[in-house]
Amino acid sequence: MPDPLAPDMFAGCADHSTLPVRVGDKWTAKILACLRDGPRRFSELQVPLAPITPKVLTESLRAMERDGLVTRTAQPGIPPRVEYALTPLGSSLFAPLAASCAWNAAHGEELRKAREAYAAR
Structure with a gap:
C-alpha cells in the first residue's frame, strides 16, 4: 500500500491550465500523478x-x-471497495507530461504574456 497522498502535493506546481498541451481534461495529469x-x-x-x-x-x-489509462477494480463489501490504478498506457504518459511540464516551466511566462497581449487587442 503506498503512503497517503499529501493534501498539498500540487501546491508548488505551475498552473496546468496554461499548458498548451493537455491530455484528457484539466484533471487528468494530476490524477495520473496521484496514481x-x-x-x-x-x-x-x-x-x-x-x-x-x-x-x-x-x-x-x-x-x-474509457481511454485505457486507468483500471477500476471493485471489491465486494459494504460499502464496496473501489480502487483505481494506472494501466501501462497510463504510465506511458509520464515522459511526455514531464516534457510538457519542463516546456511550461521554461516558457510559461512567455505564453502568459502572449495571451495577455492577444486579449488586449
Missing part, C-alpha cells in the same frame, strides 16, 4: 484534488478508464 505509486481509492484521490467536485472526479476517472 503513480500505486492504486488509490476515490476518497484518497480527493485529498490532494480538493478543488475538484466528486462529480467531476467521477467523470474524469470514467473518461480515463
Whole structure:
C-alpha cells in the first residue's frame, strides 16, 4: 500500500491550465500523478484534488478508464471497495507530461504574456 497522498502535493506546481498541451481534461495529469505509486481509492484521490467536485472526479476517472489509462477494480463489501490504478498506457504518459511540464516551466511566462497581449487587442 503506498503512503497517503499529501493534501498539498500540487501546491508548488505551475498552473496546468496554461499548458498548451493537455491530455484528457484539466484533471487528468494530476490524477495520473496521484496514481503513480500505486492504486488509490476515490476518497484518497480527493485529498490532494480538493478543488475538484466528486462529480467531476467521477467523470474524469470514467473518461480515463474509457481511454485505457486507468483500471477500476471493485471489491465486494459494504460499502464496496473501489480502487483505481494506472494501466501501462497510463504510465506511458509520464515522459511526455514531464516534457510538457519542463516546456511550461521554461516558457510559461512567455505564453502568459502572449495571451495577455492577444486579449488586449
